[in-house]
Amino acid sequence: MAENLAQEIRDQEAIAKSIVSNAKAEAAKILAAATADAEQSVKSTKQQCHRQWRERVAAAEKEAEAKAQEITAKGEADAKSFYEKKKNETDGVANWLVREVMAAYGSRRNV
Secondary structure (H helix, E strand, O other), rough: OOHHHHHHHHHHHHHHHHHHHHHHHHHHHHHHHHHHHHHHHHHHHHHHHHHHHHHHHHHHHHHHOOOHHHHHHHHHHHHHHEEEEEEEEHHHHHHHHHHHHHHOOOOOOOO
């Protein structure tokens, strides 16, 4: 009976070692799967963040381009308005300047 009991204990210890070994192997598989899932999640999140960043940059560039065109158009309109407003004045100033130069130095065409 003692021999049977000792053999039973050894058998149970072997079974326990097998269970522990299987549990460790299963834990390693679970850990590897969890690590792979975490790495994939990080990769996916990085890609999503980069995609969102590109989209926001593109939207900001589009908005900036629209504002730049608006500012340019306004500047061109202001320049044309200023030109039209001052065009008549420049003719008068140019004529006055020619008269002043001619009066001071005369015509030197014959020289």
